[in-house]
Amino acid sequence: MYKLYLIPVMTSRFLIFTSVLAIVCFVSACGGGEADVSQTEYEATETPESTLNTLTDSEIADGWVSLFDGTNMDAWRGYKVETMPEGWVIENDAMVMNSPDHGGDLVTRDTYTNFELKLEWLVPQGGNSGIMFHVTEDHGAPWATGPEMQILDNEAFEGGSMGKNSSGSNYDVHAPMVDVSKPAGEWNSVHLIVNGPHVEHWMNGQKVVEYELWTDEWREVVNGSKWKDHPDYGMRESGHIAVQGDHSPVAFRNLKIKTL
Numbered sequence: 001m002y003k004l005y006l007i008p009v010m011t012s013r014f015l016i017f018t019s020v021l022a023i024v025c026f027v028s029a030c031g032g033g034e035a036d037v038s039q040t041e042y043e044a045t046e047t048p049e050s051t052l053n054t055l056t057d058s059e060i061a062d063g064w065v066s067l068f069d070g071t072n073m074d075a076w077r078g079y080k081v082e083t084m085p086e087g088w089v090i091e092n093d094a095m096v097m098n099s100p101d102h103g104g105d106l107v108t109r110d111t112y113t114n115f116e117l118k119l120e121w122l123v124p125q126g127g128n129s130g131i132m133f134h135v136t137e138d139h140g141a142p143w144a145t146g147p148e149m150q151i152l153d154n155e156a157f158e159g160g161s162m163g164k165n166s167s168g169s170n171y172d173v174h175a176p177m178v179d180v181s182k183p184a185g186e187w188n189s190v191h192l193i194v195n196g197p198h199v200e201h202w203m204n205g206q207k208v209v210e211y212e213l214w215t216d217e218w219r220e221v222v223n224g225s226k227w228k229d230h231p232d233y234g235m236r237e238s239g240h241i242a243v244q245g246d247h248s249p250v251a252f253r254n255l256k257i258k259t260l
Contacts (some may be wrong), residue, residue, distance in 0.1 A: 052070060052093045052253060052254060053066065053068055053069050053070035053093060053253055053254055053255075054066070054069075055256060059256070062258065063258045063259065064118075064256050064257070064258045065256065065257055065258070066255070066256050067108065067119075067241075067255035067256060067257055068095055068252070068253065068254075068255040070090070070093045070253075071090070072090070073088065073090065073095055073106075074109075075108055075109055075110070075255075076095075076106045076107065076108060076109065077106065077107060077109055078103065078104075078105070078106060078107075079103070079105045079106070079107050079135075079137065079141070079142055079242065080137045084106075085101075085103055085104045085105070085106070085245060086099065086101075086104075087099035087100065087101065087104055087245065088104070088106065088245060091251075092251075093253055094122070094251040094252060094253040095251065095252045095253065095255070096249070096250070096251045096252075097129075097245035097249055097250050097251075098249055100245055100246050100247055100248055100249060100250075101246060102246055103246065104244070104245030104246040105141070105142050105242055105243070105244050105245055105246055106242060106243050106245060107135055107137070107142065107240035107241065107242045108240050108241045108242075110240075111238055111239055111240050112133070112134075112194075112238065112239070112240075112241060112257065112259060113237060113238040113259075114194060114195045114196060114259065114260035115133075115193075115194055115257055115258060115259050115260055116191065116192070116193050116194075116257065116258045116260065117131070117133070117190070117191070117192040117193075117194075117241060117255075117256075117257050118189070118190065118191050118192075118254065118255070118256050118257075119131070119189075119190050119252055119253070119254055119255040119256070120187045120188065120189050120190070120252065120253050120254045121151050121187070121188055121190065121250060121251065121252050122185065122186065122187050122188070122250070122251045123151060123152070123153050123184055123248060123249065123250050123251075124153075124184055124185065124248065124249050125153055125156060125184040125185070126153055126156040126184070126248060127151070127152070127153045127156075127184055127247075127248040127249065127250060128151065128152055128153070128157075128244075128247040128248045129151040129152075129243065129244045129245070129247055129248065129250040130143075130148040130149060130150055130151050130171060130243070130244045131148065131149045131151065131190065131192065131241070131242070131243055131244075132146030132147065132148045132149075132241070132242040132243075132244075133146055133147060133192065133194055133239065133240075133241055133242075134146055134147070134194070134234075134236040134237065134238060134239035134240075135236075135239045135240040135241070135242045136232075136236050136239045136240070137240075138232075139232065142240075142242040142244075143233075144230055144232060144233060145232050145233060145234075145235070145236050145239065146234075146236070146239065146240075146242055147170055147171075147173070147199070147213075147233070147234045148170070148171040148244075149168065149169070149170065149171070149190065149192055149201050149209075150165060150166065150167055150168060150169045150170075150171040151167060151188075151244075151250065152165070152166060152167040152181070153167075153183075153184040154166055154167050154179060154181050155183065155184070156184070162175060162176065162179055163175050164225075166179060166181075167179070167181035167188075167203070168180070168181060168201055168203045168208040168209060169201075169208075169209060170199070170201065170209050170211060172225045172226045172227065173211075173221050173222060173225045173227070173234075174209050174211050174221065175209075176201070176203075176208035176209055177207070177208055177209065178206060178208060180203050180204045180205075180206045180208060181203065181204070182204065187253075188203060188204055189203065189204055189205070189254075190202065190203055191203075195260050197212045197213040197214050197215065198210075198212055198213075199211050199212070199213060213234060214234075214235070218234070222234060241257070
C-alpha cells in the first residue's frame, strides 16, 4: 500500500525531515530477510495542514495563545540565554531539534503560574525529551526546578516496561497509570494542566498522571527519586515552560497555552 513518510536524513549538520512517497511491504506479508530499521519512518499526520499551529475562533475567545505559529520561534529562547541554541529549526510545520547537545533546552520567554498547555510531540526510534514547568534560571539546568512530563520512545527503554520514567510520567516521581504513547515516528498529543498545587498529565486523550505539589506525599515521593538532593526541585510556584533538546532529535507543533 502507499503511504507518505517523513524520513529523517542526516546532513553534515542537521537531521532533515524529508517527505517521500513509499510503497510499504511488511516483512510478515512479503517475506525474506530482516526489516531495515536504519531509518525511522515518520507517518504523515491526518491533520489538515491548514489547521496546524493555528487557533480556532473558540480557542481565541477562551483565552488560548499560540506558542508557535509554524513560521518563527519568537516565543522561545535558550535556557539562561536570549538566543536560540544551535540545532533548533523549523521543518514541516514543526519546531525540530536536529542536533541535540548540552545547552539545547528551550524555555518560553514568558513565565506562567496556573495554566493549561497543549502540544504535539514526535521522536525517532530511541528518542528522549521532556516538558517542564515552573522552571527558574537560578540553577544550571531546567530540571533543577521544573517537574518534567517525560517524552520517550517507550519500546527502546527497559523493553517497553511501564515505570516512573515511561512516556507521560512525572519523570522519576510518578509512573503513568496507563501507557497510551504511540510508537516512535508518530505524533502524540499532550494536555498539561497546572492549577495551584494540582497537576494533571494527559496524553492522546487520556489522563495518565495526577498529583498535588508541595504536600507531605509529594515530599515523600520526591525523596524516593533522583531529585532527593535537589531542594528546589518542584518547589517553585511560577516559572517558564521548558522543552528538552539535549537528549535526542525531537519535534513539537501545535503549541498553545491558556492561563488560569
